[in-house]
Amino acid sequence: MKKQYLLGMVLFLALGLFVAFSGVKKRSYVETKPDQLFLDLIESTRYFSVEEVAQMIIAEDPSILLIDVRSEEFFNKFSLNGAINIPLKELFKEENLGYLDQNVYKTIFYSNGSSDADVAWIISNRMGFKNTFVMLGGLNTWVDNILQPRDNSVIWDKVHDQMYQYRRGASIYFGGDDNGVQESGGEVKKPSAAPIKRKKKEVEGGCS
Amino acid sequence: MAPIFEFTSEWNLLAALVIGFAFGWVLERAGFSTSRKLAGVFYGYDFVVIKVFFTAAVTAALGLFLLNQMGLLYFDEVWMPNTFLLPTIVGGVIMGIGFIMGGFCPGTSVPAAAIGKIDAMLFIGGMVIGIYFYSFTYEWIWEDLRNSTNLGKVKMGELLGIGEGLAIFVFIVIALGTFWLVDTIKKKFKIEDVNY
Numbered sequence: 093m094k095k096q097y098l099l100g101m102v103l104f105l106a107l108g109l110f111v112a113f114s115g116v117k118k119r120s121y122v123e124t125k126p127d128q129l130f131l132d133l134i135e136s137t138r139y140f141s142v143e144e145v146a147q148m149i150i151a152e153d154p155s156i157l158l159i160d161v162r163s164e165e166f167f168n169k170f171s172l173n174g175a176i177n178i179p180l181k182e183l184f185k186e187e188n189l190g191y192l193d194q195n196v197y198k199t200i201f202y203s204n205g206s207s208d209a210d211v212a213w214i215i216s217n218r219m220g221f222k223n224t225f226v227m228l229g230g231l232n233t234w235v236d237n238i239l240q241p242r243d244n245s246v247i248w249d250k251v252h253d254q255m256y257q258y259r260r261g262a263s264i265y266f267g268g269d270d271n272g273v274q275e276s277g278g279e280v281k282k283p284s285a286a287p288i289k290r291k292k293k294e295v296e297g298g299c300s
Numbered sequence: 301m302a303p304i305f306e307f308t309s310e311w312n313l314l315a316a317l318v319i320g321f322a323f324g325w326v327l328e329r330a331g332f333s334t335s336r337k338l339a340g341v342f343y344g345y346d347f348v349v350i351k352v353f354f355t356a357a358v359t360a361a362l363g364l365f366l367l368n369q370m371g372l373l374y375f376d377e378v379w380m381p382n383t384f385l386l387p388t389i390v391g392g393v394i395m396g397i398g399f400i401m402g403g404f405c406p407g408t409s410v411p412a413a414a415i416g417k418i419d420a421m422l423f424i425g426g427m428v429i430g431i432y433f434y435s436f437t438y439e440w441i442w443e444d445l446r447n448s449t450n451l452g453k454v455k456m457g458e459l460l461g462i463g464e465g466l467a468i469f470v471f472i473v474i475a476l477g478t479f480w481l482v483d484t485i486k487k488k489f490k491i492e493d494v495n496y
Contacts, residue, residue: 101479104358104472111365112469116375127309 132217139228140200142237143255146262149173157197158227159183161212162204170231172202173266180208184215192221202227202234238262324411333412335403335419336494342400345491347482354475361468375464385449402426 132138140148148156149172158175160167167177178188180203192199199216201209201224209226216224227234236242241259243252330352331337340346367373399405402423404412409427412420434442456471457464485491 101476104362104476107362107366108469108472111362111369111465114369114465116365116464117368117371118374118376 129214129217133214138213138225140225141228142234143258143262145172145200145202145227145234146238146266150262150265155196155198157191157199159191159199159201159212160203161201161208166204172231172234175202180212183212184219192216192219192224195222198223198225200225200227203230205230205232238266323407324414327408328411328415332408333415333417333420335412335417338405338408339400339403340494344485344489346494347486350482351479354478358468358472358475361471365465365468380453383451383454384446385451387446387448390445398426398430 145156145158149158158172160171160175160177161180161183162177163179164177167175171177176191178191182188183192199221201212203209203212206226206229209230213224213226229236237259241256241263243256327333331348332352337346338349341349364373364375364378368375395405402409402419404420404423406427409420409423413424438446455464455467457467460467462470
């Protein structure tokens with residue numbers, strides 16, 4: 093008993109000496125509280141559907157900033173119109189923080205699915221950046237719904253039909269395969285080669 | 301990180317229940333469900349209570365400070381009560397009298413009652429009567445006293461102007477000095493350990 097008793101006393105004294113010469117630490121940055129983060133996380137308004145994103149791209153919405161968080165290799169193969177590529181690992185480098193730390197644009201993250209974009213969203217939320225969103229389902233859903241839309245309605249119903257017609261329209265805009273013919277699975281090809289039938293004349297032009 | 305739950309969270313009740321069970325169990329295992337052991341400190345035949353109270357305070361202080369050093373806890377975000385000097389002294393005297401007479405402090409009486417000690421059950425009964433007495437006479441007797449001499453949120457380090465780390469160190473030295481003192485008293489007066 094005596095030995096343990098002494099050991100405890102020495103331990104207390106050693107720790108006491110350590111704390112005697114160290115200062116109190118204060119929180120150095122503002123961080124989203126965990127429970128607030130959780131509430132934000134289950135809030136569905138942090139998502140944009142692929143249809144909404146397509147609509148904003150077609151309308152050339154100036155208030156959105158699309159950020160592709162996949163690697164540069166994938167970005168070069170296929171990306172959304174007007175998106176910039178910041179791979180997830182480089183998202184919080186000094187030169188890229190300017191894109192996130194602003195209150196002008198709606199920043200929309202996307203990746204192949206939703207998970208990498210979600211990671212980017214969670215970290216930027218924790219760092220206190222506002223106006224960040226995720227494209228729900230990522231490019232996989234983009235391909236399914238926008239580039240290769242299928243008529244899923246079993247019997248005719250207006251809502252499904254309107255959605256399908258909208259997707260077909262978007263598909264034509266983005267040069268997708270609206271015949272529903274699946275390309276050989278795997279990588280999505282960049283649709284730049286496909287003839288783009290633009291409804292808006294003014295996007296074409298320049299002096300040719 | 302801290303607080304683990306917001307002050308308004310319902311999870312606090314669950315956390316309190318779990319911590320409460322653990323606290324009661326440890327008190328009982330440490331022999332604090334015996335009124336003779338607790339009263340022993342006043343009569344000078346058992347000093348375990350002093351050692352335990354000091355150890356608890358030192359451990360808590362060191363633990364909080366080390367968590368702070370690791371960046372897991374910030375003192376600004378930990379709730380602490382205001383210090384009311386005069387009411388604390390008066391309350392301390394009343395509680396001390398109850399402690400000597402009953403042989404329990406409010407915390408230890410509950411695990412003692414839980415293992416079937418009749419004196420502890422009577423003690424809890426007295427405590428409840430005391431609570432009702434205080435509540436019903438609050439406006440007549442206690443209100444002015446209770447709100448007097450408010451010193452705000454006082455930390456020893458700030459009060460003495462030596463910084464919190466050094467204050468903890470001084471407190472540890474005082475605690476170890478007290479341990480040595482009571483051990484010396486025990487040896488000098490040949491006080492035997494009592495089995496209850």
